[in-house]
Amino acid sequence: MTSTLQAPAPLSAASSGSGWHGLILQRLAHRDLREKDAFAELFADHAAARSKTAALSSQLSALRLEHAQTLKVAATAQEFGSSDSARKFADLELQMRQLKDERAELYKTQGQNAQKLLKLMESVQQSDGTVGGLQEENTKLKAQLATVSVSLKDAQELIREKDHVIQILRDELQTHQLELSQREGQLEDREKRVGDLEKENKYLVDRWIQLKQEQAARMNEANEYVENALKNKATSPAITRQHSSSERIYDTGTPSFFVPKSLTRRINAHDGEINCIQMSPDGSFVATGGNDKRVILYDAHTGGIKSTLSGPVQSIMSIAFNNSSELVMGTSNDNSAKLWNVGTGRLKHTLTGHIGKVFAAKFTDAGRVISGSHDRTIKVWDLQRGFCADTIFTLSSCNDLCLLNGDGTLIASGHLDNNVRIWDTRSKSLVKEISVHFGQVTGVTMHPTQNALLTTSRDNTLKLIDLNTYQTLATYSHDSYRPGMNWTKSTFSPDGGHIASGSGDGGLCLWRTSDARFERVMKEHRSAVCGVVWGLKNVVSAEKDRGVIWWGP
Structure with missing residues (x-):
């Protein structure tokens, strides 16, 4: 008895594309189908053999009974010597031998089937062991796949970060190239301006000499007049009174503002x-x-x-x-x-054009706005037409800016790279780069009466810079002063005699401008102070944690 086993069909391109676990599952399904058919045929043969064996056993029993009866009949026939009985007996013996041979053949077939069954059971056990091994390998591969997926995600995130850094570096390179071209153009302009300035300088020197000569002539006339007056002893009391009046003109007396000392009001509105x-x-x-x-x-x-x-x-x-x-x-x-x-509270203009956070902006006297951004540009806006008139590339993110004159043609900006830069907005050229800090510059403020600039930095110092010589006039610092924000601003008193700035621990620090003497720290704020304003009758400061404080004398 034979059984036909069908080979598994070859994998299609679609099934192979589903992965190695799909291949294993498909092969297991083919094995189940193949072995199921083999066992079914074997069991059917075995059941038929058993049924046939039972039938033959039943026939054998009947034949044995008939044989016994025949023996009795034969014995009787021998006794009587009948030829029909002898012939019938011989036929029965032949049938019995055939049945015995057939039964032996069936027993042999049953043994062979049992042997096949054992072999198939061993094959099933081996297949089960193979499946277990494949399942264990599948589990390991899944764990490896999860680890590789996490590594792939980390690598993709790292690639995105690198791409971002590369884009920043490309922007910086483009900015530097643009700045280089501007510098080359500026160099040519400066060479031309040097010639113009030399001519202007010669003209001014000649004019200055002429003025000095005129002043010397007037001084000589004045000296001659005084000498004549002394000789005549005619000193006028009216002149004395006039002189005293002139002295009173420069006597400022008590300033109309106060130096803050104590808290008078706290408001939380934000x-x-x-x-x-x-x-x-x-x-x-x-x-x-x-x-x-x-x-x-x-x-x-x-x-x-x-x-x-x-x-x-x-x-x-x-x-x-x-x-x-x-x-x-x-x-x-x-x-x-x-x-x-301010009066109506209505929005009048929205200035869009920067591609980074805008950290500072100022109005000019000429109806314009100048803004500085973390996109490393300063933009000049025309409010009459409502668009950007000029763009200056600053090489570094701008934290603050201030006007050095009313029309905004000269401005100062404080940057993330620790530098202060002076710009000419008409030519969009860099006038001066000042490097006096070791931390990023968070604020720049113009002195109210002098041509000097106050800078605030994360290196825990304030510096007063002479804008004529670009030299540091004074440095203001104290152990209790630590700016707490990248946009902390400082301020002058109305006469420029004092400086106020907020610290990260909530203290409001005061210095005397002239000699950089630290006067006091007032700790009424509960968090980092972001800024302070000082008017003729008001000193107000704001802190990070929503508090606004009014100060009194």
């Missing part, structure tokens, strides 16, 4: 952290901006909230008023600057 504070030029408003995307205007004298201005979709980083205090501007992390009308 729903998030405060990033900046500013006072209007007329001293009537104080404005703060923060992470709640709002600019809040307060009455500078009473501390009452006048209005709340909204519109930006991210945090407010700096605030500025125009000279008439009619417009207030807030720069935002949404890469824009927004201008509101």
Whole structure:
């Protein structure tokens, strides 16, 4: 008895594409189908053999009974000598031998089937062992696949970071190339300007000599007049009185502002952290901006909230008023600057064009706005036409800027790379790069009466820089002074005699400008101080944790 076993069909391209575990499952399915058919045929043969064996056994029993009866009949026939009985007996013996042979053949077939069954059982056990091994290998491969997937994800994340760094480096390279071309153009312009300046210098020297000669002539006339007056002994008391009056003109007396010493009022108006504070030029408003995307205007004298201005979709980083205090501007992390009308609270302009956070902006006297951003550019905006008029590439992210003159043709900017840069916005050229700090520059402020610039840095110092010589006039520091933000701003008193700046531990520090003497620290804030404004009648500071404090003498 034979059984036909069908070979497994070859794998198609679609099944092979499903992976090695799909291949294993498909082969196991073919094996089950193949062995199931083999066992079914074997069991069917075995059942038929058993049925046939039972039938033959039953026939054998019947034949044995018939044989016994035949023997009896034969014995009787022998006794009687019948020829039919002898012939019948011989036939029965032949049938019995045939049945015995057939039974022996069936027993042999049954043994062979049992042997086949044992072999098939051994094959099944081996297949089960192979399946177990494959399942264990599958488990190991799944664990390896999970590990490789995690490694692949980490590698992809690292590649994205590297791509970002490469893009930044490309932008820096492009910026440097542009700056190099600008510098080459500036060098040519400077050579031309040197010639012009030499001519102008010669003209000015000649003019200065002429003025000095005129002054010497006037001095000679004055000396001659004094000598004549002394000779005549005619000193006029009216002149003396006039001289005394002139002296009183320069007698400033008691200043109209005060030096803060104690807290008078605390207000918490924002729903998030405060990033900046500013006072209007007329001293009537104080404005703060923060992470709640709002600019809040307060009455500078009473501390009452006048209005709340909204519109930006991210945090407010700096605030500025125009000279008439009619417009207030807030720069935002949404890469824009927004201008509101102070009286109506309505949004008037939205300046978009930066591709990074805008950390600073100022109004000029000429109806323009100058903004500095972390996209390493400074932009000049024409408010009349509402678009960007010029762009200056600064080589580093800009944290703050201030105007060195009213029309904004000269500006100073503080940068992430620890440098202060002076720019000519008309030619978009770098006038001077000042490197006096060892940490990023967070704020730049113009002295109210002198041609000097105050810088605030994360190296825990403030420096006063002479803009004529670009030399450091004074350095202000103290053990208790540690700026807590990358946009911390400092301020002067109205006469420029004092400097105030906030520390990361909530202290408000005061120095004397002339000799850099540290006067006091006032610790009423509960978190890092982001800025302070000092008017004729108000000193107000803001802290990160939503607090705004009014100070009194």
